[in-house]
Amino acid sequence: MAMITFRINRYNPDDERRGHYVQEYQLDVEKGTTLLDALNEIKWKQDGTLTFRRSCRSGICGSCAMTINGVNNLACETQVLGLGNSTVTVEPMRGYPVIKDLVVSLDPLVRGILAVKPYMITHSPPPSDQERLQSPEEREKIDGLYECILCGSCTSSCPSFWADKEYIGPHAFLKAYRFIADSRDEGSREHLEALDDRHGLWRCHTIFNCVEACPKDLNPTKAISELKKELVRRKLG
Amino acid sequence: MRYNETTRSGGALWWFFQRLSGLYLAIVLFTHVLVLHVLMKDELAYGSIADRVATPLWKTINISFLVVALMHGLYGLWIVLGDYIHRQWMRILIWCAIAVIGLVFTIYGALTMILFQYGG
Ligand code: HEM
Ligand code: SF4
Ligand code: FES
Numbered sequence: 001m002a003m004i005t006f007r008i009n010r011y012n013p014d015d016e017r018r019g020h021y022v023q024e025y026q027l028d029v030e031k032g033t034t035l036l037d038a039l040n041e042i043k044w045k046q047d048g049t050l051t052f053r054r055s056c057r058s059g060i061c062g063s064c065a066m067t068i069n070g071v072n073n074l075a076c077e078t079q080v081l082g083l084g085n086s087t088v089t090v091e092p093m094r095g096y097p098v099i100k101d102l103v104v105s106l107d108p109l110v111r112g113i114l115a116v117k118p119y120m121i122t123h124s125p126p127p128s129d130q131e132r133l134q135s136p137e138e139r140e141k142i143d144g145l146y147e148c149i150l151c152g153s154c155t156s157s158c159p160s161f162w163a164d165k166e167y168i169g170p171h172a173f174l175k176a177y178r179f180i181a182d183s184r185d186e187g188s189r190e191h192l193e194a195l196d197d198r199h200g201l202w203r204c205h206t207i208f209n210c211v212e213a214c215p216k217d218l219n220p221t222k223a224i225s226e227l228k229k230e231l232v233r234r235k236l237g
Numbered sequence: 238m239r240y241n242e243t244t245r246s247g248g249a250l251w252w253f254f255q256r257l258s259g260l261y262l263a264i265v266l267f268t269h270v271l272v273l274h275v276l277m278k279d280e281l282a283y284g285s286i287a288d289r290v291a292t293p294l295w296k297t298i299n300i301s302f303l304v305v306a307l308m309h310g311l312y313g314l315w316i317v318l319g320d321y322i323h324r325q326w327m328r329i330l331i332w333c334a335i336a337v338i339g340l341v342f343t344i345y346g347a348l349t350m351i352l353f354q355y356g357g
Contacts, residue, residue: 163320202248203320228252235249 004029004080006038008050009091011098020098023047029080035088036064036076039102051101062151065215066102067091072153072213093156108165109152112172115194120179121187138183145178145223147216154210154220166199170210170220173201177223180230192231201228251312258309265302287355296350303346311339 006025012018025042036054043050053063057076064075069089080088096104126132148171155161155169176195179185195201201224210220279285289295315335322328 160320164323196249198248198319200248202252202316205316228249231249232253236253 001028001030002081002086003027004038005087006042007087007089008102009089010050010101011092012049013100031081033080034076035068035078035080035090038080038088039075039090051103053103059215060149062149065093065151065153065156067093067156072157072215074151074153074215077215093152095156095158095162096152104152104156106152108161109150109155109169109171112155112167112169113150113175115168116172116176117187117190117193118172118175118179120182120185121190122184123186132184134183141181141183142178144218145174145181148174148178148218149216150175151215153213153215154218157209157213159207159209160203160205164199164203167203168194168197168200170204170224173204173227174218174220174223177227180227188230192227192234195227196231201231204228255309255312255316258305261305262302262309265298265305268298284356287353290350291353291355296353299350300347303350304343307339307342307346311335 004027006027007022008025009020010023011020025046027038027041027046029038034057036057039050039052039054043052052066052075054076055061055063057064059074059077062074065072066075067090068075068078069083069085072093075090090102092098092102092104096106096108099105122132150171152171154174155167155171158167158170161167161169173195176191179191180188185191204221204224206221206225208221211218211222214220273281273286277285290299315332318331319328322331
């Protein structure tokens with residue numbers, strides 16, 4: 001057990017005059033408590049107005065991404081005592097418009113992801129048994145790509161996104177490459193179409209923040225490099 | 238939907254150029270240091286440098302260096318500015334300014350080197 005101080009960035013759209021402010025809560029935390037557990041505890045027992053998104057509480061849905069001690073992570077996968085501080089600072093993810101407290105608008109995330117047509121595109125009819133098969137080797141090629149839970153941590157941490165709110169974003173590039181690298185997908189051209197844009201791939205300066213931010217240890221920068229090479233190959237040949 | 242072909246950036250070839258020119262600049266920079274500061278036997282004086290700079294080979298190397306460095310540097314500047322400038326008329330204005338600067342310095346530098354003569 002340890003007494004932890006939570007410094008939480010708060011914002012209430014119905015109280016514009018107060019604007020953004022920091023509120024502190026104290027909580028006795030035991031081993032195994034995740035930040036999401038702690039936030040629930042505070043909301044249920046101390047302050048019912050504290051607002052945050054969560055759903056699966058097991059690192060699958062991507063709802064609970066927030067900035068924890070300055071680093072984007074999932075609240076439900078963050079051990080409070082594992083942070084090693086007696087004070088934990090919690091902010092809404094940077095770069096997105098704040099709706100209330102820790103809840104941000106994910107409109108930029110959605111706009112970017114829709115631009116790359118994030119679904120399997122096929123032009124040939126399915127084989128007679130209705131199933132498009134994939135060898136284990138082909139399946140391996142989408143490892144490190146399909147695991148994305150669209151939490152938005154990567155794009156929130158990207159300076160190119162801070163400078164250009166219409167930037168498609170690393171989350172969407174990773175998703176585009178997930179389908180381009182999939183042997184069953186026949187729509188590479190359609191996925192790539194939106195990327196050669198002023199707000200697209202060329203705004204990426206290989207800063208690697210997205211790699212550091214991803215709670216699933218994925219590598220959007222690598223996917224972006226593959227996409228850039230693919231676009232150049234198509235242009236030249 | 239905002240992202241479509243009407244805002245095509247032409248970024249792919251420029252991206253490739255920036256890498257190729259970076260490689261070229263690294264090679265020329267290395268050659269420059271090697272020739273001037275390592276292999277050079279004569280005294281580092283106007284005469285010994287001018288002799289070499291007046292030869293057709295070095296004129297070619299220096300003009301290509303000039304053109305590639307200007308394009309790389311100015312396009313790099315455009316990349317950086319492009320991150321922050323979103324108003325269309327500003328983008329056109331700055332693109333034109335960069336193009337004019339590039340053209341003026343290319344002509345000025347190339348003329349200087351082409352017309353340069355020294356000794357015999
Ligand atoms: C050793 C020689 C050089 C190499 C290998 C090199 C390489 C590169 C590369 C690969 C990029 C692309 C970065 C990106 O896409 O994000 C770049 C960008 C840039 N370069 Fe160079 N370069 C060299 C010399 C120079 C010189 C001499 C100048 C100045 C005149 C310069 C100015 C720039 C600028 C302003 C950018 C844009 C910065 C950015 O994209 O973030 N570079 N360089
Ligand atoms: S790549 Fe990682 S950080 Fe980005 S949205 Fe997907 S899971 Fe989140
Ligand atoms: S609540 Fe679903 S990822 Fe944290």
